[in-house]
Each structure stands twice: as C-alpha cells, then as structure tokens.
Amino acid sequence: MPHLPPPSPAQLRRDPLPxxxxxxLVTGASRRAGIGYAVARRLAAYGAGVYLHHHVPHDDAMPWGADRPDDVVEGVREALGDPDATVCAGPGDLAxxxxxxxxxxxxxxxxGGRLDIxxxxxxxxxxxxxxxxxxxxxxxxxxxxxxxxxxxxVQAYARLRARSAPRTPGGRVVLMTSGQDIAGGMPDEIAYGLQKGALASATRSLATGLADLAITVNCVNxxxxxTDYLTGEAYAQVEARFPAGRWGMPDDPARLIAWLATDEAAWITGQVIDSEGGFRR
Structure with a gap:
C-alpha cells in the first residue's frame, strides 16, 4: 500500500482562514453569553458561512433571558475573517x-445549498x-x-451530504455532552445527564456509520x-475547583470545536473529548 507523502512546507503553514x-449550522446559539455564540464566532473568524439556530421562548423562560436574534447575528458578523462569508439565523423548536x-x-x-459542519x-x-x-x-x-x-x-445532515457532497472532505459533526460519566456524575440532573450520556455513547457508532461520507463525528464535554447561570457563593465554590483559578469561558470549548471543524482534525473521529481545564470534581 502506498504511503502518503509528508506535508510540504506550504501545507505546514497555518491558513488564517482554514x-x-x-x-x-450551530444550534442553540441564541445568547451572546452562550457556548453556541462563541462557537459561531470562531467558525466565522475562520472564514465559514454560519447559520445560527435559536429558540427564543426557551431562553425567555429561563432566569438569564434571551438576546435579540439580530444582536446575536451582528456579534458573529463582527468576527468574520472572510468578507464573503455569510451569517444568518432562524428559529426552530427542536422538540x-x-x-x-x-x-x-x-x-x-x-x-447556498451546502452544509459542511x-x-x-x-x-x-x-x-x-x-x-x-x-x-x-x-x-x-x-x-x-x-x-x-x-x-x-445528524440523520438529515448525512442525507444532505450523501445527495449533494458524497465523499467530499470536510464533513464534520460535533455533539455536546456533559460530565455525567466523570467522578460524581450528575445526581441532581438525572434526565439531562441520561440524555447527554446517550449522545456520548452514540458518538463512535455515528462516526463509524458516517465514515464513508467523509464525515467525522466527535463529542465535546x-x-x-x-454562561451567566450561577452567581454568588455557588459560583465561587465552582471557581475554586479549577487549577487556573477561573471558570471555563464560552470561548474555551469554542476553540476546540472550531479546531475539530478544520482539516487539521481530519484524523480525529469517534472521540469524546473533555475540555474542562483540569476541573477537580
């Protein structure tokens, strides 16, 4: 079997717009304090056209409230690394x-009829x-x-890729899990932890099933x-459990997720990756 040649010097240089x-498509991107917003900004900064999904009624019912979709889109647009890239948004009740x-x-x-990530x-x-x-x-x-x-x-995305871009490199799926499988689990959030655990468990099966379409599938914890959901003494107690002495910020996992979307991560699939800053549980 022939071996792939080593990368050329030009290939080793980092593309500012990979x-x-x-x-x-980034779902759950309805708040500027959220992870979805941070991910969308990173993807846009790397040159991708981005569609932001939001479900404002959900956030409106929460203590933190919702942002205006136009404000979220404008914040992502500010991060554009490519003036020709598109940023748009729309609602959807995924229940x-x-x-x-x-x-x-x-x-x-x-x-434009194409969806890569x-x-x-x-x-x-x-x-x-x-x-x-x-x-x-x-x-x-x-x-x-x-x-x-x-x-x-994921099913609808894979069917779209199969019709419009079969075997085209660059197909990426990133799922989000939580700390349900790490020491202590999530005993006060049984329903949430159970469902997030299901996604982590499905990651390798999805990755194997979609490999023929040149799609990688990974899951990030x-x-x-x-994301502005905790304050006061409870906030300080969590902060003290990070070796760096600070909470994770939305851009921390966003950097990992954006990297997984690039060609540099093309050989990584079927993985559940913790991005916790050494959090001590």
Whole structure:
C-alpha cells in the first residue's frame, strides 16, 4: 500500500482562514453569553458561512433571558475573517419531530445549498431533578430535545451530504455532552445527564456509520462554563475547583470545536473529548 507523502512546507503553514468556503449550522446559539455564540464566532473568524439556530421562548423562560436574534447575528458578523462569508439565523423548536430535518434544509438553503459542519449545541434547561423527583414527562422532554433531535439532525445532515457532497472532505459533526460519566456524575440532573450520556455513547457508532461520507463525528464535554447561570457563593465554590483559578469561558470549548471543524482534525473521529481545564470534581 502506498504511503502518503509528508506535508510540504506550504501545507505546514497555518491558513488564517482554514474554513473559507465552508458552511456551518450551530444550534442553540441564541445568547451572546452562550457556548453556541462563541462557537459561531470562531467558525466565522475562520472564514465559514454560519447559520445560527435559536429558540427564543426557551431562553425567555429561563432566569438569564434571551438576546435579540439580530444582536446575536451582528456579534458573529463582527468576527468574520472572510468578507464573503455569510451569517444568518432562524428559529426552530427542536422538540417537534419534524423540526430537525426542516432546520437542516433551511440552513443549507440559506448557505447556498451546502452544509459542511453541524454543531449540535442546543439543550433543554430546567424541568429536571434527582431520581426521587423525575417523572415520565421530565424524561420525555429531555429525550426529545437533548437526544432525539440531535440524532435526527445528524440523520438529515448525512442525507444532505450523501445527495449533494458524497465523499467530499470536510464533513464534520460535533455533539455536546456533559460530565455525567466523570467522578460524581450528575445526581441532581438525572434526565439531562441520561440524555447527554446517550449522545456520548452514540458518538463512535455515528462516526463509524458516517465514515464513508467523509464525515467525522466527535463529542465535546465543555465542563463548567460561565454562561451567566450561577452567581454568588455557588459560583465561587465552582471557581475554586479549577487549577487556573477561573471558570471555563464560552470561548474555551469554542476553540476546540472550531479546531475539530478544520482539516487539521481530519484524523480525529469517534472521540469524546473533555475540555474542562483540569476541573477537580
């Protein structure tokens, strides 16, 4: 079997716009304090056209509230590394069974008919508890948003790639998990931890199944990230458990996710990657 030649000097030089000409859908990008927003800014800065999915009613119901979608888009647009790249946004309630496939089609149309990168960042907040508190409705709600919709998004994305860009390099899927498999688990968020664990477990199977389409699939655990959901003494207690003496910030996992979308990460697939800054559990 012939060996691939080593990279040339030109290939070793870092491209300042490694995602120029590629397109991405980032779900759950409705707040400028969130991870989805940070990921979208990184992808845009690398030259990708980006479609931001949002579900404002969800964030409006949370203590942190929602941002205006136009403000989120403008913030991502400021990060553009390529003046020809596109940034657009649209809503979607991914708890609806038909919404994932519709979102993939809408995003692809908005980005010129092509979709290279899928970052499934959305999740359901609230409506959870310890084992004694969860009920069927809680479990079903988290399943629908945190897991079912993600698998349906990946399915629709893979079908689009199979039709429009079979075996075209650059196909990327990034899922998001949490710390449910690390020491201590998530005993007070049984429904959320269960569904996020399902995504981590599915990562290798999805990666194997999509390899023939030149799509890599990886899953990122961002660890505790300061997205304005915790304050006061509880915030300080978490902060003290980081060796660096600070919380993770949205751009910390965003740098990893953006790198996974580039050609430099083309040989990485089927992995669950912790990006926790050494957090001591």
């Amino acid at each position: 995602l120029r000409g590629r397109t991405a 609806e069974p038909s919404a994932p496939a519709e979102l993939i089609g809408t995003a692809a149309d908005a980005l 899928l970052v499934a960042n959305h999740a359901l907040s609230g409506g959870d508890g310890p084992l004694d508190a969860v009920d069927a409705a809680m479990l079903d709600a988290h399943w629908a948003v945190d897991t079912r919709s993600v698998i349906l998004l 961002p660890g505790p990230v300061d």
